[in-house]
Amino acid sequence: MILVTGGAGYIGSHAAVELLENGYEIVILDSLANSSYESILRIKELTGRNFEFYEVDLLETEKVENLFRMHNIKAVMHFAGLKSVGESVSFPLDYYGNNIAGTLNLCKIMSRFNVRELVFSSSATVYRTIGNQALEESSSLGANNPYGRTKLVIEEMLHDLYRSDPFWKIVILRYFNPIGAHESGKIGEDPAGIPNNLMPYITQVAIGRRPVLQVFGEDYDTPDGTCIRDYIHISDLVKGHLKALEYLTGPPGIETFNLGTGKGYSVLDLVKEFSRASGIEIPYQVTDRREGDVPICYASAEKARNRLLWEAEKDLFEMCQDAWRWQAMNPYGYGVIKT
Numbered sequence: 001m002i003l004v005t006g007g008a009g010y011i012g013s014h015a016a017v018e019l020l021e022n023g024y025e026i027v028i029l030d031s032l033a034n035s036s037y038e039s040i041l042r043i044k045e046l047t048g049r050n051f052e053f054y055e056v057d058l059l060e061t062e063k064v065e066n067l068f069r070m071h072n073i074k075a076v077m078h079f080a081g082l083k084s085v086g087e088s089v090s091f092p093l094d095y096y097g098n099n100i101a102g103t104l105n106l107c108k109i110m111s112r113f114n115v116r117e118l119v120f121s122s123s124a125t126v127y128r129t130i131g132n133q134a135l136e137e138s139s140s141l142g143a144n145n146p147y148g149r150t151k152l153v154i155e156e157m158l159h160d161l162y163r164s165d166p167f168w169k170i171v172i173l174r175y176f177n178p179i180g181a182h183e184s185g186k187i188g189e190d191p192a193g194i195p196n197n198l199m200p201y202i203t204q205v206a207i208g209r210r211p212v213l214q215v216f217g218e219d220y221d222t223p224d225g226t227c228i229r230d231y232i233h234i235s236d237l238v239k240g241h242l243k244a245l246e247y248l249t250g251p252p253g254i255e256t257f258n259l260g261t262g263k264g265y266s267v268l269d270l271v272k273e274f275s276r277a278s279g280i281e282i283p284y285q286v287t288d289r290r291e292g293d294v295p296i297c298y299a300s301a302e303k304a305r306n307r308l309l310w311e312a313e314k315d316l317f318e319m320c321q322d323a324w325r326w327q328a329m330n331p332y333g334y335g336v337i338k339t
């Protein structure tokens with residue numbers, strides 16, 4: 001039995017489907033702080049499989065312990081966390097409290113129940129990005145916002161945990177920019193309020209919920225002046241998690257892997273590819289740079305290829321097609337009308 005924390009969210013729901021479709025038994029824990037119960041129903045509908053769902057916060061120790069008591073958990077995929085960079089700047093204590101204390105609590109409970117296999121969602125935001133180089137797992141680290149710092153602290157905490165008890169098996173996955181949706185269009189990204197991220201903003205412009213996309217700066221030192229990112233299809237990303245689970249069947253240890261494609265595309269590349277995939281022109285206006293954005297960020301995907309035997313397969317066109325299918329089939333996401 002695999003415990004999926006944050007399994008009602010964007011990445012967790014796709015991972016849950018992938019696990020169920022590959023024959024795993026799962027149980028989902030999610031506070032629904034940034035998601036809705038509808039996604040749980042969709043996972044069940046899509047897979048035809050049943051599982052237990054607990055609307056529980058990781059900080060509710062007794063309830064989490066009960067879950068461990070009731071299910072024979074072998075490993076945990078830990079997605080639960082708050083993820084908005086801007087919000088983390090305004091409410092740092094919420095981020096430290098939720099992300100760090102939540103993970104700390106989870107690890108303590110796992111130890112208590114002798115569950116020592118963990119896949120943790122980290123982020124490319126932990127890298128100190130300098131210039132135009134593929135980021136390797138050994139590249140220098142340094143986050144520049146509270147959200148990123150919670151990921152760095154958790155990574156270090158997990159290393160300390162392994163040093164203190166070498167029976168742990170831990171995989172830290174540093175995601176680059178996950179976009180797209182399950183090819184069925186039944187589950188996808190459903191941001192609350194105004195999207196912070198590029199792809200959900202584009203799809204909301206395409207469906208008519210927003211009038212125009214703001215492109216944050218076109219004076220970067222890149223071929224078209226807009227920032228470059230390593231976009232990765234959510235389906236490829238979650239396949240990487242199953243490889244990580246398989247990796248955990250090996251000897252104890254702690255290992256970190258990038259999950260990216262190794263290719264960078266600019267903001268305008270993504271806008272153009274989306275129009276090609278959807279047939280819809282995306283009106284945009286160039287505005288000032290967004291504070292904290294780095295010009296170029298893309299992965300070296302070598303380590304995951306060599307050690308996890310995983311690599312991303314879907315291209316930018318498929319990412320755009322699938323993101324659009326989800327938005328077109330679900331104009332208001334999971335059904336709650338939001339502005």
Ligand code: NAD
Pocket residue numbers: 005006007008009010011012029030031032033034035056057058059078079080081082083098102121122123124175176177178
């Ligand atoms: P999401 O917000 O869609 O999903 C996270 C889920 O965790 C939500 O359903 C939320 O309700 C739940 N949650 C939050 N705090 C909780 C708590 N204390 N107890 C129980 N449930 C809680 O976000 P996502 O995009 O699916 O991200 C999943 C993980 O991947 C996060 O840890 C995030 O930081 C990390 N990550 C995401 C991205 C990205 O671009 N989406 C990039 C890098 C890393």
Ligand code: UFG
Pocket residue numbers: 083085123124125175176177196197198199201213214215216217226227228229267290293
């Ligand atoms: N952008 C726009 N307009 C928008 C939104 C974004 O021009 O409305 C631009 C940004 O300036 C950036 C690019 O699109 O150049 C990508 O921005 P996103 O917000 O989609 O992604 P980021 O690379 O800034 O950050 C994302 C997550 C972080 C995570 C990071 C690395 O938001 O949490 O990827 O994984 F840490």
